Amino acid sequence: MGVGRKLKHWIGDERVDLARSRLHEFAEQSTERHLRLAVTGLSQSGKTIFITSLVHHLLHAHRSGSLPFFEVAASGRVVSSRDLSTASEHPFPLRQALAGLSQDPPQWPESTTGLSEVRLAIRYRRPAGLRRVLGETGTLYLDIIDYPGEWLLDLPLLEMSFEQWCEQQTQLFAGEPRAKVAQGWLAQLGEIDWTAPADPAVLRRLADGFASVLQQLRTGPDGLSLLQPGRAVLPGEYAGSELIELFPLMIDHWPSGEVPAGSYLDLLRSRYDQYCEQIIKPFYSRYFSRFDRQIVLVDCLKTLNRGEACFEDMKAALSAILESFNYGRSGFLRRLFAPRIDKVLFASTKADHVTANQHHNLDRFLELIVEEAQRNIRFDGIETRSLALSSIRSTQAAQAQMDGQVLSCLRGISKENGEEVALFPGEVPTELPGADDWNEERFRFIDFAPRRLPLNDLEAKHHIRLDQVLEYMTGDLFR
Amino acid sequence: MGVGRKLKHWIGDERVDLARSRLHEFAEQSTERHLRLAVTGLSQSGKTIFITSLVHHLLHAHRSGSLPFFEVAASGRVVSSRDLSTASEHPFPLRQALAGLSQDPPQWPESTTGLSEVRLAIRYRRPAGLRRVLGETGTLYLDIIDYPGEWLLDLPLLEMSFEQWCEQQTQLFAGEPRAKVAQGWLAQLGEIDWTAPADPAVLRRLADGFASVLQQLRTGPDGLSLLQPGRAVLPGEYAGSELIELFPLMIDHWPSGEVPAGSYLDLLRSRYDQYCEQIIKPFYSRYFSRFDRQIVLVDCLKTLNRGEACFEDMKAALSAILESFNYGRSGFLRRLFAPRIDKVLFASTKADHVTANQHHNLDRFLELIVEEAQRNIRFDGIETRSLALSSIRSTQAAQAQMDGQVLSCLRGISKENGEEVALFPGEVPTELPGADDWNEERFRFIDFAPRRLPLNDLEAKHHIRLDQVLEYMTGDLFR
Numbered sequence: 001m002g003v004g005r006k007l008k009h010w011i012g013d014e015r016v017d018l019a020r021s022r023l024h025e026f027a028e029q030s031t032e033r034h035l036r037l038a039v040t041g042l043s044q045s046g047k048t049i050f051i052t053s054l055v056h057h058l059l060h061a062h063r064s065g066s067l068p069f070f071e072v073a074a075s076g077r078v079v080s081s082r083d084l085s086t087a088s089e090h091p092f093p094l095r096q097a098l099a100g101l102s103q104d105p106p107q108w109p110e111s112t113t114g115l116s117e118v119r120l121a122i123r124y125r126r127p128a129g130l131r132r133v134l135g136e137t138g139t140l141y142l143d144i145i146d147y148p149g150e151w152l153l154d155l156p157l158l159e160m161s162f163e164q165w166c167e168q169q170t171q172l173f174a175g176e177p178r179a180k181v182a183q184g185w186l187a188q189l190g191e192i193d194w195t196a197p198a199d200p201a202v203l204r205r206l207a208d209g210f211a212s213v214l215q216q217l218r219t220g221p222d223g224l225s226l227l228q229p230g231r232a233v234l235p236g237e238y239a240g241s242e243l244i245e246l247f248p249l250m251i252d253h254w255p256s257g258e259v260p261a262g263s264y265l266d267l268l269r270s271r272y273d274q275y276c277e278q279i280i281k282p283f284y285s286r287y288f289s290r291f292d293r294q295i296v297l298v299d300c301l302k303t304l305n306r307g308e309a310c311f312e313d314m315k316a317a318l319s320a321i322l323e324s325f326n327y328g329r330s331g332f333l334r335r336l337f338a339p340r341i342d343k344v345l346f347a348s349t350k351a352d353h354v355t356a357n358q359h360h361n362l363d364r365f366l367e368l369i370v371e372e373a374q375r376n377i378r379f380d381g382i383e384t385r386s387l388a389l390s391s392i393r394s395t396q397a398a399q400a401q402m403d404g405q406v407l408s409c410l411r412g413i414s415k416e417n418g419e420e421v422a423l424f425p426g427e428v429p430t431e432l433p434g435a436d437d438w439n440e441e442r443f444r445f446i447d448f449a450p451r452r453l454p455l456n457d458l459e460a461k462h463h464i465r466l467d468q469v470l471e472y473m474t475g476d477l478f479r
Numbered sequence: 480m481g482v483g484r485k486l487k488h489w490i491g492d493e494r495v496d497l498a499r500s501r502l503h504e505f506a507e508q509s510t511e512r513h514l515r516l517a518v519t520g521l522s523q524s525g526k527t528i529f530i531t532s533l534v535h536h537l538l539h540a541h542r543s544g545s546l547p548f549f550e551v552a553a554s555g556r557v558v559s560s561r562d563l564s565t566a567s568e569h570p571f572p573l574r575q576a577l578a579g580l581s582q583d584p585p586q587w588p589e590s591t592t593g594l595s596e597v598r599l600a601i602r603y604r605r606p607a608g609l610r611r612v613l614g615e616t617g618t619l620y621l622d623i624i625d626y627p628g629e630w631l632l633d634l635p636l637l638e639m640s641f642e643q644w645c646e647q648q649t650q651l652f653a654g655e656p657r658a659k660v661a662q663g664w665l666a667q668l669g670e671i672d673w674t675a676p677a678d679p680a681v682l683r684r685l686a687d688g689f690a691s692v693l694q695q696l697r698t699g700p701d702g703l704s705l706l707q708p709g710r711a712v713l714p715g716e717y718a719g720s721e722l723i724e725l726f727p728l729m730i731d732h733w734p735s736g737e738v739p740a741g742s743y744l745d746l747l748r749s750r751y752d753q754y755c756e757q758i759i760k761p762f763y764s765r766y767f768s769r770f771d772r773q774i775v776l777v778d779c780l781k782t783l784n785r786g787e788a789c790f791e792d793m794k795a796a797l798s799a800i801l802e803s804f805n806y807g808r809s810g811f812l813r814r815l816f817a818p819r820i821d822k823v824l825f826a827s828t829k830a831d832h833v834t835a836n837q838h839h840n841l842d843r844f845l846e847l848i849v850e851e852a853q854r855n856i857r858f859d860g861i862e863t864r865s866l867a868l869s870s871i872r873s874t875q876a877a878q879a880q881m882d883g884q885v886l887s888c889l890r891g892i893s894k895e896n897g898e899e900v901a902l903f904p905g906e907v908p909t910e911l912p913g914a915d916d917w918n919e920e921r922f923r924f925i926d927f928a929p930r931r932l933p934l935n936d937l938e939a940k941h942h943i944r945l946d947q948v949l950e951y952m953t954g955d956l957f958r
Contacts (some may be wrong), residue, residue: 356909357837357840357906357907357908357909358836359909360839360840360843360909361836361839361840364839400881402879402881402886402903403888403902403903403904404923405902405903405904405905405906405923406905406906406921407881407886407903407906408906409882423882423884424881424882424884424886425882425884426884426885427836427884427885427886427887428836429836430835430836430838430839442885444883444884
């Protein structure tokens, strides 16, 4: 006789059933899980589209078969999903993005400029073996937080004085393309007596000038990423605030003697300290410290297309970003908060722009770029992986003949002229490109026009590996 | 004052130096190392060329820079290497193979049909940190043993009775292409009264017939590998021996009643038991049990070219071969000997027949084929890896234009017409091929004529990844 039947024998059926259902309720509540999954990347890495498509597939996981490698969905264990984002302080613009992407032709969403989040509640049936212990169903509260990778570039400032930062920036702005783009603005620095009493209006004008230099570097042909301060590029909630009216004073303009209180330089220096204390540190302690897992998006193909300067700068920027996950080395990160991120996924977007037999090379190429950072992260006990994906798949496989052999190609709509094309899209390198490759303009991946994201009847062919992302980042929590 | 100086102070310089040099000699002798590295593969997987080229590069490691990823060689620590093979009972025909391969045009060596070995003594300088403890130099005695993979196919016989083996073979020979090739021979089996007193001459004729059926299956268009008994295919030292006059009696010819002593069937059955006891077991206990590490060569490209039957048969044969490394499951292997193999490398030869950006896919494809076997091997605590290589590199990288993109191609001498060609060599699949791929004759990798292996001035470009093989298989022993 089982415990249940014994109890029924002693105290009657109904009371046992009631007790049992309460017990289950309790077990369930006590095992409700919460996961804060952060998504970042340098601007134009495709964060907004990634989150929109991921959440869309997730909200349909209980009825569409679009996520074959996401076990809880593929085995039919998802009961239902609810979007609770309205309860968030910074809701992610999911509805607008989805409306745009599902039009024909689709409208690309505007890039987000600050932090926002999607909050989901996913109700799932537990695997057979756990039902008796934990109850029939469970709920995962999944918060997906979007924030600019640029903000993580500010981390090193916390370990530098204003003067040290100015020295570093002086070196950086001595090189191209920074020197040329900043030429006019740099000249203006020379017109100021930095020991004279400060006029905030003048500082504001120079800060605006510097911000526009950074924007030019970011959106110009080289598409640079390693730009500080991060909030001068993407201010987020600090747009218009005096706190971000900050720029480096190149070291040749520094006065040799004392810096008088209230002078330009004095004000700038205290702005720097405020920036560190009131912007950088709070971001880490309020937000970053609460992330459980992290996805870092990288657009490898765009970077290859733009050439060596963009590529090298992106590599440097990624390394700087990844310092934030490197608890072991950054002692002061540990002082700021108790780290809890246990998994970091690096994802190369736009895998649909190369043929399927190159996805593996794309994984590998991304690994080459983040190799050192990954090693450090692993050393700190964080699990990490690299993966090529496509948030919305815009191409289909095609074949061509070449020297009597089959050559894998792609079919899609050319972004340039809107016509259907079938072509060989180019090769992903398997080693970091050498000088020869850059000179030859070896990499010219073409841009395919996006396909619309259907509102219903989602299928696995509408994305590449979003299911693997979900399985890797959340699979262990659907128990 | 160090110990040495103290000793000199007490007992005089010369005696201390003498004692010290004896101590070093002792330390060195006691740390001489011996490694038995076995190389196998199904016939025509390129074992002879692999061993010839590997040993040739190794014998030149102290003066050529041809092995950049083999640390002891790349760091200049190899002092000298000597070939001690003449001391072996079964010397590998290195000199002849090398003479042929270094001609222009090169002569391909004849395939070896039995077990043979190269014995090398490699003297090396120890890494700086270990010199004081172990002495300036050390010696690795490296035996490289070549044996046919076909012999490992006999392992399952040890766990079967003759009748069970006959049942299995009956099933196998009911399918194509075996049924058709064996048709005439199978008819001959029906002409014998298997309970009548045996005439050894008749059995010999039938055994010869069966051996020639196996040869046809092996060298025919399907190029089958899963052929038993292994010694009927490659007799080695048993060529002409009565011990290998063995074949299966298809189960429909088995008499229903008693098997009289001295009858055909009785003799055949005792041959089977002798084959197990006197050939299979001694090979495992005398040779296999003494191997320290193992390389298994596979020609993935040839198998893809030959089509589905060849491919599936090769997969089955590899699985059977790998049972020999699967100590955990094969309890009787443990009863035969104490296993000591701690590393198994799977290598796909002819990597030079595909472009460099596909080497990774070739690694991966090989992994797909040996996936399950590798999992079992790892479970038994053996380290294992898959790697695409080329023993003698016959092609160079070339580029073509396709849809405005650069397409990686190869330049080499066509084996068919001896002319220099530059062409796209075809794609290695990243998944196991489906029915569609086989029907379309998707895989038609062309054969390039071999380049000669230079006798001197070896360079890294003369092979692909032989250095990685050496580092993986022996690197840890050069300490």
